[in-house]
Amino acid sequence: MEAEMAQDQFSQQDPTEQHAAPGSGDRTVEWPGRTADMDVRPDHGEETYRGTGRLEGKKALITGGDSGIGRAVAIAFAREGADVLITYLEEEKDDAEETARWVREAGRTAITAAADLREEQTCREVVARAVDELGGIDVLVSNAAYQMSQDGGIDDITTEQFDRVMKTNVYALFWLAKAAVPHMPPGSSVIATTSVQAFQPSPHLLDYATSKAAIVNFVKGLGHNLVDRGIRANAVAPGPVWTPLIPATMDEKKLDSFGAQAPMGRAAQPAELAPFYVFLASQESSYMTSEVLGVTGGSPIT
Numbered sequence: 489m490e491a492e493m494a495q496d497q498f499s500q501q502d503p504t505e506q507h508a509a510p511g512s513g514d515r516t517v518e519w520p521g522r523t524a525d526m527d528v529r530p531d532h533g534e535e536t537y538r539g540t541g542r543l544e545g546k547k548a549l550i551t552g553g554d555s556g557i558g559r560a561v562a563i564a565f566a567r568e569g570a571d572v573l574i575t576y577l578e579e580e581k582d583d584a585e586e587t588a589r590w591v592r593e594a595g596r597t598a599i600t601a602a603a604d605l606r607e608e609q610t611c612r613e614v615v616a617r618a619v620d621e622l623g624g625i626d627v628l629v630s631n632a633a634y635q636m637s638q639d640g641g642i643d644d645i646t647t648e649q650f651d652r653v654m655k656t657n658v659y660a661l662f663w664l665a666k667a668a669v670p671h672m673p674p675g676s677s678v679i680a681t682t683s684v685q686a687f688q689p690s691p692h693l694l695d696y697a698t699s700k701a702a703i704v705n706f707v708k709g710l711g712h713n714l715v716d717r718g719i720r721a722n723a724v725a726p727g728p729v730w731t732p733l734i735p736a737t738m739d740e741k742k743l744d745s746f747g748a749q750a751p752m753g754r755a756a757q758p759a760e761l762a763p764f765y766v767f768l769a770s771q772e773s774s775y776m777t778s779e780v781l782g783v784t785g786g787s788p789i790t
Contacts, residue, residue, distance in 0.1 A: 507531065507757045516743070517735045523555045523583050530730050532560040533759035534590060539567030542770040546570040547622040549615065549668065551605060551660065552632030554583035556731030557681060560758035561629055561765045562598075563590045568766055571597035573618045575632060578602045583732075597622065605632055606655040611663035619671050627769045628668045630661040631681040635696035637738045642694055650695045657699035661706060665721075674718025679768045680707050682780060684727045687789045692742075700725075704780055711778030720777040722768045727784030728755040751786030 517525040537560075548565050552558040553574025562572050572591055576584035584600045591598035599621050603614050618625050634656040638644035661680055668678075682703040689697030703723060711721035728734075728747040734755075735743055747755025764781050767773050782789035 504752050504754065507754065507760075516738070516740055517732065522580060523559075523586070523732055526732060526735060528730070530556065530732075531757040531759045532556075532590075533563050533762055536759060537564050537567055537762065539564070539569065539594070542568045542766060542772065543627070544569030546626040546769070547618065547624045548572045548627040548629060548769070549575075549618040549622075549625055549664075550629040550631060551575045551603075551614075551664065552681075553629075554580040554587055554600075556733060557726065557729060557758045557761050558629075558631045559583070559587045559590075560762040561631065562587050563594070564762035564766050565627070565769070566591040566594035566596040566598070568770070569596070570627070570769075571622050573599040573601060573614070573622055575601050575603040575605065575614055577604065605660035605664070606652065608659075608663045611660055612667045615664060615667040615671070618668075624673070625668050625671050626673070626676045628664060628672070628676075628678045629681075629765060629769075630664055630679070632660065633657050633681065633696075633699075633733070635693060635733065635737050637692045637742065638694075639692050639739075641691045645695050653695045653699050654702075657696070658702045658706070661703060665710060669714065669717070669719065672717075672719050675771070676719045677769050677773075678707075678710065678714070678719065678721040679765055680721075680723040682707070682723045682725045684725055684782065684784045684787050684789060686725060688787060707780070708778040715777065720768075720773070722773070722776055722778070723780045724761065724764050724768070725780050725782045725784065725789050726756060726761055727782075727787050729761060730755045730757055747785070749787075750784065754785070756783065756785060 548570045553562045554576035588598035683700040685697035686700035686704045707723040727750050
């Protein structure tokens with residue numbers, strides 16, 4: 489069953505009805521989750537996003553660009569004129585190639601890099617490859633993330649899981665930024681994906697929420713740290729978003745009601761997040777740094 493496609497991205501619509509909820513009966517999939525395995529496919533803006541040249545000539549590194557928010561961002565960046573390198577886990581190769589296909593259809597360069605970002609050397613190598621094969625880095629989007637729902641909260645979170653969450657979500661951001669910043673010219677942008685969980689943590693996502701709160705703090709400090717270099721650092725805090733990570737890390741009971749907790753009563757589609765990354769990467773947001781944009785369906789991030 490395909491997700492209900494949005495109308496033209498600029499047409500006026502009731503936001504509570506713009507996308508259908510995934511609905512009950514969706515099944516879990518094996519981690520890390522592939523788009524092809526989902527009963528309800530996400531909308532990444534394949535048929536709706538129209539670019540206006542806001543990122544013309546830019547070079548972007550997007551981690552976790554194979555699916556979900558990362559794919560939507562890659563498609564939007566390409567249609568805005570950017571070349572991109574996306575990272576993915578080896579198990580997600582098919583998804584990565586699909587994202588690359590959409591980028592190339594937009595007439596831009598797409599490079600795919602299998603990378604487990606829990607290792608500092610891997611992060612350095614990814615940055616080096618972007619510099620060599622794209623010709624530089626103007627935008628770093630640290631988006632790759634790991635979560636695993638645990639109903640027992642702290643009792644069920646192992647040290648191994650906690651370590652994986654922190655290294656994927658927090659350490660990788662630090663390592664990538666540290667490696668990329670020396671190559672980024674003035675006017676460049678670092679964008680991290682945090683979450684509403686940083687502000688309203690769910691007990692079953694205790695470690696994930698903690699990592700997302702760390703990202704908020706890191707980005708706020710990094711933005712101030714990089715001001716003198718003319719580089720901005722900001723974050724996007726999504727609410728519930730329908731991506732392969734969700735059926736791969738939650739049980740079917742949670743899937744039945746996923747997104748219902750948002751005031752809008754539904755989960756977002758990845759296509760609804762991409763414009764905010766474009767905004768933060770473009771000169772339109774030139775007076776913004778150390779900020780967090782909440783795209784949560786109405787849930788507060790204060």
